[in-house]
Amino acid sequence: MRVDKGTICSSPFVGVFAVVTEQVALVPVNMLAKEERKLKNFFDVEIIKTKLAESSLIGVMCAGIKQSFVVSELVLDNEIEKLREIGIKVKRIAGVTAIGNLLKVTEKGGIASRVLSEKQVDSIEKFLNIKLRITQVARLDVVGSAVVANNNGFLVHPDVTKEEFELLKKAFKAEGVAVTLNYGDKFIGNDAITNTKALLVGDKTTAFELMRAQDVFL
Secondary structure: OEEEEEOEOOEOOHHHHOEEOOOEEEEEOOOOHHHHHHHHHHHOOEEEEEOEOOEOOHHHHEEEEOOEEEEOOOOOHHHHHHHHHOOOEEEEOOOOOOHHHOEEEEOOEEEEOOOOOHHHHHHHHHHHOOOEEEOOEOOEOOHHHOEEEEOOEEEEOOOOOHHHHHHHHHHHOOEEEEOOEOOOEOOHHHOEEEOOOEEEEEOOOOHHHHHHHHHOOO
């Protein structure tokens, strides 16, 4: 598995600006050309440049697996239509704005925040065809901001409780490790993107943090 540090839109908060699956990466239209080239080769996926809710905050506005994504209610019809035209399946979840902060999914399963209603969770599960477990992480409801995950493992906020950690292992059907990234940031969902081929962390991440993070995926 490839592991490296980098930026998106010159920011170390790569998880705020992009989402990557095994097939595609959704990235901002204004990302730098050198960043785009790196992501394409690094993750070995199709790069899809887009806006969501007229913003570059792709990781905040959506979550997904394969070529299917659930998106914020703020995402515009024309943005969804453009994605559908190139084969991306999209479902807008009513009543949710920053959905990427409230959800973390892999092809094996995922977790959802208590902020989401039973109806919203059911809609996401049916669309992505996975099982979600409702939980907090580090006693916080922004579970998407507190976890990084792919089909082989996960990273989690260092203040995760023992009970939460055990639930995460069951939800993702994988092992995990508690870490910080970007020089001590606990909200690691903002600091990294990953699929089973690669892990990209923000360029402020220390060597020790990087070693800790890559251990679970090796």
